[in-house]
Amino acid sequence: xxxxxxxxxxxxxxxxxxxxxxxxxxxxxxxxxxxxxxxxxxxxxxxxxxxxxxxxxxxxxxxxxxxxxxxxxxxxxxxxxxxxxxxxxxxxxxxxxxxxxxxxxxxxxxxxxx
Numbered sequence: 001x002x003x004x005x006x007x008x009x010x011x012x013x014x015x016x017x018x019x020x021x022x023x024x025x026x027x028x029x030x031x032x033x034x035x036x037x038x039x040x041x042x043x044x045x046x047x048x049x050x051x052x053x054x055x056x057x058x059x060x061x062x063x064x065x066x067x068x069x070x071x072x073x074x075x076x077x078x079x080x081x082x083x084x085x086x087x088x089x090x091x092x093x094x095x096x097x098x099x100x101x102x103x104x105x106x107x108x109x110x111x112x113x114x
Contacts, residue, residue: 001048001054002049003049004060005045005050007103008045008049008100009046011064011092012046014096018030027088028089028092030089034071042060044060044063045096054103054106055104057100058104059104061099061100063097065094065101068090068094071085071089072087075090
């Protein structure tokens with residue numbers, strides 16, 4: 001579960017890559033709503049991992065997957081870009097979302113049943 005803390009801190013630090021355009025480290029796009037969503041879900045991942053709350057880590061992972069699909073949907077449809085992201089934002093959210101969902105998923109028993 002401590003890996004979820006690393007994912008959350010990494011996600012929070014990744015928002016620095018959305019610093020204003022024109023700078024060399026601008027690699028993802030985020031608007032103000034995007035910052036709020038990403039930082040809130042990163043905080044949930046850190047809190048869930050730190051306190052060993054598998055359900056909170058799972059909520060953060062699923063939330064990131066929903067945000068990624070929402071961003072992709074808005075890019076495909078066109079029009080309003082609520083999160084202010086681009087396709088690199090989708091890949092970041094998908095990657096961290098899949099990782100957190102895998103960490104937070106309920107454990108299954110691998111022992112053969114008699």
